[in-house]
Amino acid sequence: MNVRKLLSGVLVVFLFIQALLPATEVNAAASPPGLSAESAALIDVASGRILYSKNGSKKMRIASLTKTMTAIVAIESGKLDQVVTVPPEAVGVEGSSIYLKRGEKLTLEELLYGLMLRSGNDAAVTIATAVGGSLPGFVYMMNEKAALIGMEHSNFTNPHGLDDSNMHYSTAEDMVKLSAYALRNPVFRQIVSSKVKDISWEGEQWDRRLLNKNKMLHLYNGADGVKTGYTKLAKRCLATSATREGRQLATITLNASDDWNDSAKLLDWGFANFPVKELVGQKETVKPDTPVTLEAGTHLVTMNSFRYPLQQTETEAVHKKIVLGESIINGKMNGQLVGFMQIYLKDDMIGQVPLLVNVDTPTSALPKAKAQSFWQHFWEIAAGGLWSA
Known part of the structure; x- marks a missing residue:
């Protein structure tokens, strides 16, 4: 099965799976x-x-x-x-x-x-x-x-x-x-x-x-x-x-x-x-901890944030693991799901966040807006005033 298709399928159910993750032990300190x-x-x-x-x-x-x-x-x-x-x-x-x-x-x-x-x-x-x-x-x-x-x-x-x-x-x-x-x-x-x-x-x-x-x-x-x-x-x-x-x-x-x-x-x-702590931010840039080739201008970013209730003494026990389905990331993959960031509390996985490809777009590469004539601008305003809901 194509790895990319497999990851896309996983995305559909990852929120449900997250709800079924095993409960972690509570520190007896409090x-x-x-x-x-x-x-x-x-x-x-x-x-x-x-x-x-x-x-x-x-x-x-x-x-x-x-x-x-x-x-x-x-x-x-x-x-x-x-x-x-x-x-x-x-x-x-x-x-x-x-x-x-x-x-x-x-x-x-x-x-x-x-x-x-x-x-x-x-x-x-x-x-x-x-x-x-x-x-x-x-x-x-x-x-x-x-x-x-x-x-x-x-x-x-x-x-x-x-x-x-x-x-x-x-x-x-x-x-x-x-x-x-x-x-x-x-x-x-x-x-x-x-x-x-x-x-x-x-x-x-x-x-x-x-x-x-x-x-x-x-x-x-x-x-x-x-x-x-x-x-x-x-x-x-x-x-x-x-x-x-x-x-x-x-x-x-x-x-x-x-x-x-x-x-x-x-x-x-x-x-x-x-207290609930944000362990992962939305659109946070992620550095892979596994061998992967990132083309110049490409990054891995988190699709959403991840928040979790933790006692103060548990914060240091949180660690993360990057799981990717691709070994080469290029610009053509912009916006695609390529893996997950898994979040652990000690040995228990408490959640996972999808990772997407994000491509830097230089300002010079963006299409320039065309200048409008006075009459184009006039008719746009008139149409908007007459027919917009």
Whole structure:
């Protein structure tokens, strides 16, 4: 296969791969706070770096945090304006409810608000049957999405998280990966950050008013998600996110008696101890560290910048490697992708940036603008004034 074509193909998927890069170990120097949670995790949403983990790979019941998966599968696979009819099996499902009636019609978007703000189990079943064709069909979609995201220690058997078997489980690390994935979707972000929402209530004189159960939206500065959860077996579970100065972190706490404070402590610690540093600048000129011939006037430049959350003590452990698919770079390759800059933290690759060929163009080689006559200039202005939008 032609190396250049291979590199072009890699460019299409490199952003997705970057999200699946393994989490690097956190330096223990900046000690995290003590938590009530049996299991917990903290993630930087943009980079996907897990900043903290307590029993993060332990399989746990996750209660209604399950609905994060239900929501993102429905958003990606369904149509928000689709009108959905409530099926018989959705009516009277135990636990949290938005009191759907058999045969009632709502849009998928309205059901998603009922799912995430009020944790409606009846909304979960209605969404699942509408999007997946059946509950088993939707559960299959949930597990397929989990595998795609890299949730290696999770299994879903229902769309709501009720304690129906020991086979419905996940981990704090898997769930925080799911939160980060879902929060990159603008529709999901809008829903989970809403404190109140009115949706239709067929047959009634008023709309349903949905108040978000997530108290973190009121308790924590910058909080913008995600989901509460509780069952008798799972105990208190909470998925939280917050954005400060354009940067978003997300937490998961499972079986946490003091979940609100646990989440606030983790978010404070993450914001304070992991500032985002720009490790690579956009259009930064790169000097190859491998044998390559660069024609006079040609350079390698980065296509985009790369930023990553790091503790102060980790900066010196960052190093970079240039990987090229060409041994000779000439002027005819201007603008072409020829390789990548890989960025490492110790032995772990934390990201990669495409490298493009850039050619210096001498001023004397640029085409000279032709002088316009008075009438050419006049008619240009007239045309612009008369016909431009």
